[in-house]
Amino acid sequence: MFDEIYLLTDARSVCDPDITSREVDLICKLLSIKVKNSILDLCGGHGRHSLELCARGFNKCTLLDYSGYLLDCARAKAADHNYPIELIQADARSTGLASESFDHVIIMGNSLGYIGERDADRQILTEAKRVLCSGGWFVVDVANGTRVKESFNPRAWHEIGQDIVVCRERSIEGDSLCAREMVLSKKDGIIRDCSYGIHLYEPQGLEMLMKEIGFRKIKIYTDFSPHKGEGDYGFMNHRMLGVGRKLKKIGEPQEQTV
Ligand SMILES: C[S@@+](CC[C@H](N)C(=O)[O-])C[C@H]1O[C@@H](n2cnc3c(N)ncnc32)[C@H](O)[C@@H]1O
Structure with a gap:
């Protein structure tokens, strides 16, 4: 799914420099990142957050993703700007790092x-x-399942430029959102017809998962939306951020940074 068509279908959320800039503002605020800090952009796609962090002088970024196509896009942009982003194609479940x-x-x-x-x-x-690292901070940004369910819309479509129409048909089954996505080119006909499921997290569920894994000082920020309008952005407008810390080992000072 995460190829050149994804960069079209989700362009309103993932190819808008203002939105990425607002998201990076928030990352910097929540994590108190310092210029010398190393940052892993896990499942980072075409690298929009790493690129923006580098533009702000945080240039110790590593971008890891499964998609070779998206990593190639990030590589080209990083080269254009001479940003020293390390790029790794791997499964986030077992990174080898x-x-x-x-x-x-x-x-x-x-x-x-x-x-x-x-x-x-x-x-x-x-x-x-x-x-x-011990003492380091983690942030995860996912759709807010509670808000998605409240404002659920089973059908949505939007146009991109003069040629492309994206149609989505969706249903909620328990904690999963099932979607069929059809992408039509007025010139070339159907260019994608695929179905996928995605797990929906409620705020308490995300907090519980982070706690079980061992993050501490967890905070869940609900209702995060980098979009200014109220359109249907395939759930990218009802998001939440989970922030947590890997505590230092016993004996190390546990200073607060957030
Ligand atoms: C919706 S995109 C978001 C990309 C990026 N974080 C952004 O905000 O633009 C999800 C990304 O997660 C990646 N991904 C999902 N599961 C993965 C896994 N197990 N290992 C590596 N990448 C994964 C996909 O390849 C895709 O690039």
Whole structure:
């Protein structure tokens, strides 16, 4: 799913520099990032957060994603600006990165819940905690399941430019959102017809999962929306942020930074 068509269908959320800038404002505020800090942008897609962080002088960013296409886009943009982003194609459940090697780990833009296997998200968050330094902060940004259910709309469509129409048909089954997405080109006909499911987290569920994995000082910020309007952005407008810390080992000072 995460290819050139995704960059069209989700462009309103993931290819808008103002939105990315607002999201990075929030990351910087919540995590108190310092210029010397290393940041892992896990499931970072085409690197919009790493690129924006580098533009602000936080240039120790590592971008990890599964999608070779999105990493190639990030590589090209990083090269254009001479940003030293390290790019890794890997599964976030098992990154191969050294333990305790990042001051901060971020998972932005609703990147959990896509893998059908029951424990997949738990494995991703466990891996995030493993690679995080003791005392480091973690943030995860997912759709707010409570808000999604309250304002559920089973059908939505939007146009992109003169040629593309994106149609989504959705249903909620328990804690899963099932969607069929059809993308039509007026010139070329159907260019995508796919179905997928995504796990929906309620704020308490996300908090519980983070706690079970061992994050502490957890805060869940609900109703985060970088979109100014009230349109249907495929749930990218009803999000929540979970922030947590990997505590230092016993004997190390536990100073507060957030
Ligand atoms: C909705 S996109 C968001 C991308 C990016 N964080 C952003 O905000 O623009 C979700 C991303 O998560 C990645 N992803 C999902 N599960 C993954 C996994 N197990 N390992 C690596 N990447 C994964 C996908 O390839 C995709 O790029």
